[in-house]
Amino acid sequence: MQQFVNTLLGGITLGMVYAAFALALVLIWRSTRVVNFAQAPMAMVTTxxxxxxxxxxxxxxxxFVVALVSGAVLGAVVERVVVRPVExxxxxxxxILTLGLFIVLHAAAEVVFGNRYRSFPAAFGIRGMKVGDTTIALTGFGIFTxxxxxxxxxxxxxLFRFTDLGLKMRAAAFNQEVARLLGVRVGRLLTLGWALAAVVGSLSGLLIAGxxxxxxxxxxxxVVYGFVAAVLGGxxxxxxxxxxxxxxxxxxxxxxxxxGSQLVALAALAILMAVLFLRPDGLFAPARERRV
Structure with missing residues (x-):
């Protein structure tokens, strides 16, 4: 029973780590309709x-705050300098550009920060909590995550359901020409979308590193598991x-x-294939209208 509880709690904490990165992917997709594969190295740099x-x-x-601000600046710069010319x-x-940026940021980080492993502190305790005489696999930092x-x-x-800003961001992402005709400043909103997504990505990097x-x-x-999580939910x-x-x-x-831990990657692939086969748009995607 204790193993079951600890496995479940460990899965919840691990799942929230994947969810943090998936949220960054969802934000960039909803605000720009781009899947940013460079999200992980961008978060790594700010970490x-x-x-x-x-x-x-x-x-x-x-x-922590400086990392989030750095993420916003980095996201805005990437959109303006790298992505804007191909919009x-x-x-x-x-x-393709985000894949290239993935490689460039990796190489730059190894030059600037080195490629050795370094210990990153946690804001809260990383020891399991005690319930009576039993230690469970839930830490203070896990609760924070x-x-x-x-x-x-x-x-x-x-943001996306109850604010004008969120509505304008989605309009700019779906149809830039129509949004411009309606007076929406598309360029600024796309930059804002990249900046906000980079902030969420930076948060995920800090939570993963803690x-x-x-x-x-x-x-x-x-990157792999976060992307699977995003596709799984939509x-x-x-x-x-x-x-x-x-x-x-x-x-x-x-x-x-x-x-067995050696089957984790295979299980993730099986879950992804099942979702793509049964519900390609994700479990929480709105149902499509049927046409006869």
């Missing part, structure tokens, strides 16, 4: 900026991203705990 500040004596929370062309162009992801999900739902070792490649596997749904991440984390935790 290393925070680590440099911490190692030079600054407080964790100051470094209006085939959508695949922007995707869960609350942070739920807060981001709530803010994104509020209490563990980091290197320029520490988020590479998260790229248009913040709630779906969290539910998808949570479901994936729990499923993979049970596979690792009861079947």
């Amino acid at each position: 290393f900026i925070a680590l440099e500040l911490i190692e030079h004596g600054q407080s964790y929370w100051l470094a 209006g062309g085939p959508e695949l162009n922007a995707v 869960i609350l942070a992801v739920l807060a981001v999900m709530a803010l994104l739902v509020l 209490g563990s070792l980091v290197s320029p490649s520490y988020m590479d596997t998260v 790229l248009d749904s913040p709630v779906g991203a969290v539910v998808g991440g949570l479901s994936l984390g729990i499923a993979l935790s049970f596979v690792s705990g009861y079947v």
Whole structure:
């Protein structure tokens, strides 16, 4: 019973980590209709900026805020300098550029920060909590991760459903020409979308790094599982991203705990294939109208 509880709690924490990254993918998709494969190295760079500040004596929370601000600046610069020149062309162009940026940021981080593993601190304890005489696999930092992801999900739902800004961002993403005719400043909103997505990505990088070792490649596997979580819930749904991440984390935790860790990647692939076969737009995507 204790193993079951610990496996479940570990899966919840792991799932929220995937959900954090999936939320960044959902935000960039909803605001620009681009899948940003460079989201992980962008988050990695801002995490290393925070680590440099911490190692030079600054407080964790100051470094935390600086990382988020750095993410916003980096996202805006990437949109203006890298993505803006290919906007209006085939959508695949922007995707290819983000893949190229993935490689460039990796190489630049290894040159600037080195490729050795470094310890990243956690804001809260990383020891399991005690319930009576039993230690359960839920840490203070794990609780912080869960609350942070739920807060981001709530803010994104509020942004896109209940604010004029969110409506304008979605209009600019779906049809730029019509949005411009309606007086929407498309260029600024696209830049804002990239900046906000980079902030959420930076948050995911900090949550993933907390209490563990980091290197320029520490988020590479998260790209895969975060993308699976986003597709599982639906790229248009913040709630779906969290539910998808949570479901994936729990499923993979049970596979690792009861079947074998070597089958985790295969299980993730099987889940992705099943969702794409049964509901290609994701579990939380709106149902399409049937035409006779």
